[in-house]
Each structure stands twice: as structure tokens, then as C-alpha cells.
Amino acid sequence: TTNSSSDRSPKLVQTDYDSVVIGAGFSGLALLHHLREIGQRSLVVDALDGIGGTWWANNYPGVRTDSEFQYYSFSFSKEVRDEWTWTERYPAGAEVRAYLNFVADRLDLRKDIRLNTRVEEARYEEDTNIWTVRFEDGTALTTKYLISGMGVLSQPIWPSIPGIEAFAGEKYHTAQWPRDGVSLSGKRVGLIGLGASGIQIVPTIAPQCEEFYVFQRTPNFVVETTNEQVDDAAMASVREHYDEIFARAAAHPFGVDMVYVQKSALEVTPEERERIFESKWNEGGFHFANECFNDLATNHESSELASEFIRKKIREIVTDPVAAEILCPKDYSFNGKRVPTGHGYYAAFNRENVHLVDVKADPITEITQRGVKVGETEYELDVLIFATGFDAMTGTLTFIDIVGRDGLVLRDKWAAGIRSNLGISVNGFPNFFMSLGPTTPYSNLPVPIQLGAQWIARAIDFAESSGIERLEATPESEDWWAAEVDRAGRATVMHSEGLKAKAWFMGENVPGKPAEFQVYMGGGGVYQQFCRDAEENGYITFLAS
Numbered sequence: 001t002t003n004s005s006s007d008r009s010p011k012l013v014q015t016d017y018d019s020v021v022i023g024a025g026f027s028g029l030a031l032l033h034h035l036r037e038i039g040q041r042s043l044v045v046d047a048l049d050g051i052g053g054t055w056w057a058n059n060y061p062g063v064r065t066d067s068e069f070q071y072y073s074f075s076f077s078k079e080v081r082d083e084w085t086w087t088e089r090y091p092a093g094a095e096v097r098a099y100l101n102f103v104a105d106r107l108d109l110r111k112d113i114r115l116n117t118r119v120e121e122a123r124y125e126e127d128t129n130i131w132t133v134r135f136e137d138g139t140a141l142t143t144k145y146l147i148s149g150m151g152v153l154s155q156p157i158w159p160s161i162p163g164i165e166a167f168a169g170e171k172y173h174t175a176q177w178p179r180d181g182v183s184l185s186g187k188r189v190g191l192i193g194l195g196a197s198g199i200q201i202v203p204t205i206a207p208q209c210e211e212f213y214v215f216q217r218t219p220n221f222v223v224e225t226t227n228e229q230v231d232d233a234a235m236a237s238v239r240e241h242y243d244e245i246f247a248r249a250a251a252h253p254f255g256v257d258m259v260y261v262q263k264s265a266l267e268v269t270p271e272e273r274e275r276i277f278e279s280k281w282n283e284g285g286f287h288f289a290n291e292c293f294n295d296l297a298t299n300h301e302s303s304e305l306a307s308e309f310i311r312k313k314i315r316e317i318v319t320d321p322v323a324a325e326i327l328c329p330k331d332y333s334f335n336g337k338r339v340p341t342g343h344g345y346y347a348a349f350n351r352e353n354v355h356l357v358d359v360k361a362d363p364i365t366e367i368t369q370r371g372v373k374v375g376e377t378e379y380e381l382d383v384l385i386f387a388t389g390f391d392a393m394t395g396t397l398t399f400i401d402i403v404g405r406d407g408l409v410l411r412d413k414w415a416a417g418i419r420s421n422l423g424i425s426v427n428g429f430p431n432f433f434m435s436l437g438p439t440t441p442y443s444n445l446p447v448p449i450q451l452g453a454q455w456i457a458r459a460i461d462f463a464e465s466s467g468i469e470r471l472e473a474t475p476e477s478e479d480w481w482a483a484e485v486d487r488a489g490r491a492t493v494m495h496s497e498g499l500k501a502k503a504w505f506m507g508e509n510v511p512g513k514p515a516e517f518q519v520y521m522g523g524g525g526v527y528q529q530f531c532r533d534a535e536e537n538g539y540i541t542f543l544a545s
């Protein structure tokens with residue numbers, strides 16, 4: 001007998017793997033470990049030639065975490081926690097890379113990771129319920145489950161400035177920095193881009209360059225910090241309390257282990273407000289955004305009070321008043337862009353060899369063979385650095401061809417806007433999961449990465465043990481989630497300020513992308529509760545087929 005459901009039950013075909021994960025960074029390592037725990041035969045592939053994902057690719061001078069070490073790591077392996085030692089409060093990129101390689105070795109992951117393997121296409125076939133993954137070298141393999149761990153900020157973008165190809169000097173993107181580094185001494189260096197990447201580069205290379213031209217379009221609110229060594233006692237205490245640290249970070253809206261204050265910036269006297277701002281400015285980095293008041297991300301007036309405090313700091317640090325004014329953001333307020341942490345950023349502009357060029361007032365007209373042309377002035381350069389960011393959140397997923405049921409390509413499905421259930425699963429793409437897919441929380445990322453990998457492994461385990469052949473977001477769940485992402489985003493200043501500032505989390509840094517929240521602003525703790533609810537309800541919103 002045939003009926004519609006037996007028509008759709010797959011032929012039994014042996015696949016090369018049970019699960020294939022794309023990306024060998026934080027996500028890929030966590031996924032491989034947890035998929036092994038449920039007995040999956042898994043393979044991780046990565047286009048790059050090293051383990052570490054974003055921490056392998058982003059090898060530029062000054063790269064380090066903006067999160068403190070104690071919540072910028074995994075909690076699931078006691079061995080790793082006990083045996084790994086962090087040396088700095090904000091670890092340098094090389095140390096995070098070493099950590100991830102340590103994780104790969106200690107958990108014996110390396111044997112199931114294939115590097116230098118770039119995916120070009122992944123195609124689902126309904127008859128067999130199998131994904132075929134094709135690589136750049138012409139080879140292919142088959143898998144039942146396909147999981148993206150490709151990262152949220154991994155698809156670099158170069159600006160479309162006329163003449164960019166003509167430049168005869170050395171040209172680098174921060175996210176594609178040469179492995180062996182670049183010698184800058186005695187050279188005239190230009191930098192375009194002052195997000196978190198450019199802001200880390202500035203003070204690091206300023207002492208190396210002969211002359212350093214910093215081309216600024218939109219200034220940022222940078223919160224400076226100090227960076228202390230982690231001593232043995234601090235490391236021992238973190239090891240002892242790791243579960244509590246991770247649990248607090250998981251419950252915090254932004255995935256950090258910080259005090260969640262319950263006071264508005266508008267509830268206190270101006271003197272008290274100033275005292276709190278000053279004290280959290282001195283703690284530095286994310287402490288300022290997270291621990292002063294509870295409404296710097298939700299109330300425009302409060303955000304503007306924080307903005308004014310930082311403008312005052314900029315004017316104090318930067319000795320040239322003209323440069324200070326150029327560095328002060330005035331067109332948008334605090335939290336309108338992702339707030340970067342500074343390590344001597346503003347003070348770098350006091351150096352004689354650092355020249356700030358305001359390309360908002362006078363835009364870059366072209367890049368020439370010799371350098372950068374701004375109005376009638378041509379800045380001659382030996383090296384030009386692009387810290388111009390990424391096609392964030394969706395970029396890696398739409399760059400390759402992910403082809404679901406009936407030939408539907410993910411890129412086309414999302415052309416008018418992101419559709420998914422919880423940023424994990426997409427209707428039309430059975431047995432395809434995303435670690436940190438678009439619309440997962442705006443957060444310190446190792447926390448949602450670990451929890452997401454564990455959730456995906458449990459979901460697959462559930463399907464395998466219940467004889468469910470396909471997990472796939474229902475259309476209704478996509479409607480619900482899109483509305484919730486929009487609602488949560490609009491409740492923050494990130495919406496209005498991010499649109500004004502052209503923030504990547506609104507997709508505004510990439511021409512042609514729909515302006516929408518690419519991340520969930522409702523908080524990590526709330527998001528994790530939605531994920532637990534889905535699980536406790538028998539994954540009903542993931543049973544479309």
C-alpha cells in the first residue's frame with residue numbers, strides 16, 4: 001500500500017558520515033565532541049589551514065578578546081578546565097588559538113577534522129533524506145545531518161571604493177592577515193575601518209609605522225581598559241567555580257559573568273550617575289555597558305547620558321581638540337554600534353606619527369596606485385589595511401550554495417529576510433542545523449555556542465532514538481520567531497541608533513541587505529529558555545516533515 005507518508009519515507013542508503021559540521025572554530029569543536037557523545041560518526045571540515053575558526057583567520061596585530069577569560073571558554077570538559085591556564089584577563093588571539101588547539105588535542109578531536117577543505121555546495125535529496133556536500137577540489141561526501149559552525153563574522157567584506165585594485169603597495173584585510181605577519185617598520189601605513197578590529201590595530205601598530213594615516217568614517221564609543229596578568233590564585237579560583245561562572249553568564253542577557261543592575265540611569269542624581277559611570281569606566285571594557293545601569297541599551301535618554309560621559313573622556317585623553325571632536329560620535333548614541341574595548345586606542349592619536357583623517361567630512365574619492373585620495377589630497381602609502389568588517393550572520397551561509405528541498409537555495413529563501421526557528425533550523429532544509437545561526441543572541445559567544453551544540457546533539461539523539469527521520473523548523477515557528485526577534489530588537493536603542501550608525505547587527509553595513517535584526521536582542525537567558533521549551537515540548541516546532 002502506498003500513502004503520502006510512505007511515499008516520503010527515505011530509501012535506506014548508507015552515508016559516509018552521520019553528521020558533517022562545517023567550521024573548525026569554537027562551534028565545530030563543541031559540536032564534534034557532543035556529537036561523538038551520542039555515537040555519531042562525524043566529520044568537521046574547514047576551508048582554512050588551521051584549527052580555530054575566527055581565531056585562526058583573525059591574526060592581525062592587536063587581536064585579543066573583548067571578553068574576560070573566565071567566561072570566554074567552554075565549561076563542558078573538566079580536563080580542559082583543569083589543565084588549561086589563561087595568562088591575561090583579555091587573552092591575545094594567539095592564546096585563544098592555542099586554547100582551541102589544546103581543546104582539539106585534549107579531546108582527541110583532530111582525527112575527525114579535515115582542514116583546507118572548502119565547501120562549495122551542500123544539497124539535500126528528498127528521496128534518500130541525504131545531504132551531499134561538494135568541495136572546491138571536486139570531491140564530495142554524504143551525510144544525514146549537516147551542521148553549520150561557520151561563524152557569525154567570518155565572511156570578510158572589502159569596500160567598493162573605485163580604484164581599489166590599482167593600489168600598488170601591500171593590501172591586507174584584518175580577517176585574512178598573512179600567517180607570518182607583516183613588517184610595518186619604516187612604512188607609510190593607511191587604515192580604513194574603525195570597528196572592533198581597527199580599534200585593536202591602531203595602538204598596536206602605531207609605534208611600528210613610520211607614518212600612520214587612520215581614515216575614519218564613523219567614530220565609535222570605545223571603552224578603554226587595562227589588561228592584567230592572571231595569577232595562579234585567580235586561575236585556581238576560576239577552575240574551582242567554573243560551573244557557577246558559566247551558569248551566571250548563561251543567564252545574563254549578553255552572556256557575560258557580570259552583575260545585572262536593576263537601576264535606570266534616570267533614577268539617580270547627576271552626581272551619583274557620574275560616580276557610577278566613572279567607577280565602571282575604570283573597570284573597563286564590557287563592564288561599562290553592562291554594569292552601570294539597566295537601560296543603556298533600551299532608553300535613548302540613558303544611552304545619551306553614557307554617550308556624553310564617553311565624549312568627555314575622549315576630550316580628556318586626546319590632546320588635539322580638533323582630533324578629539326572628530327573622534328566623538330555625535331550622530332548616534334551609545335550601543336548604536338557594538339561597543340569595542342580599547343587598549344590605549346584614544347591615546348594613540350596623541351602620537352606625532354598618527355594622522356586622523358575625517359572621511360565623513362571629506363569622503364574617500366578613490367584609491368590610486370600610490371595611495372588613498374580624499375578630496376584633492378592624495379595620501380601616499382606603502383601599506384593599506386582594510387578593517388572593513390564582515391557580511392555578518394548570514395554571509396557564510398549565503399556565500400555557498402545550501403540547497404534544500406525542491407531545489408530551494410538558502411540564499412534565495414533569505415533574500416527578503418531571515419527565516420528560521422530560533423536561528424537553529426530552517427523550513428525547507430531538513431536535518432540542517434546552525435550553531436550561531438542568524439538571530440541567535442547578541443552575546444559573548446562561547447556561551448551560546450556551547451549550549452547550542454549541546455542542544456543540537458540532544459535534538460539529533462532524540463530524532464535517532466524516536467525513529468524521526470527529519471528535523472525541520474515548521475513554517476509557523478519561523479513566523480513566531482521572526483516576530484519575536486523584531487519585537488525584542490525594537491525594544492532596544494540598537495534599533496534606531498543601529499540604523500543611524502549602519503551597524504552590522506542590522507545588516508546595514510552590506511549594500512542590498514534587508515535592514516532587520518540579524519541577532520536576537522531579547523537576552524541570552526530568555527533565548528535559552530525558548531530552546532529548553534522547544535525540547536520539553538518534544539521538538540514539536542521542529543517536526544515540519
Ligand code: N01
Nearest residue numbers: 064065066153159193194195196197217218338387388389
Ligand atoms: O567590522 P565593523 P570589525 N570607507 O563592521 C568601515 C567582532 N569583533 O571587523 O561605520 C570608510 O564593526 C566602517 O565605517 P562605517 C565584533 O562583534 C570582535 O571591526 O560604516 N570606512 C567601520 O568603521 C565586531 O563588532 C573583536 O562608517 C569604511 C569598519 O569599516 C565585529 O566583529 C574584534 C568603508 C567596519 O567595522 C566586526 O568588527 C574584532 C569605506 N568605504 C571584531 N567601508 C573582539 O571581540 C567600511 N568602513 C576583540
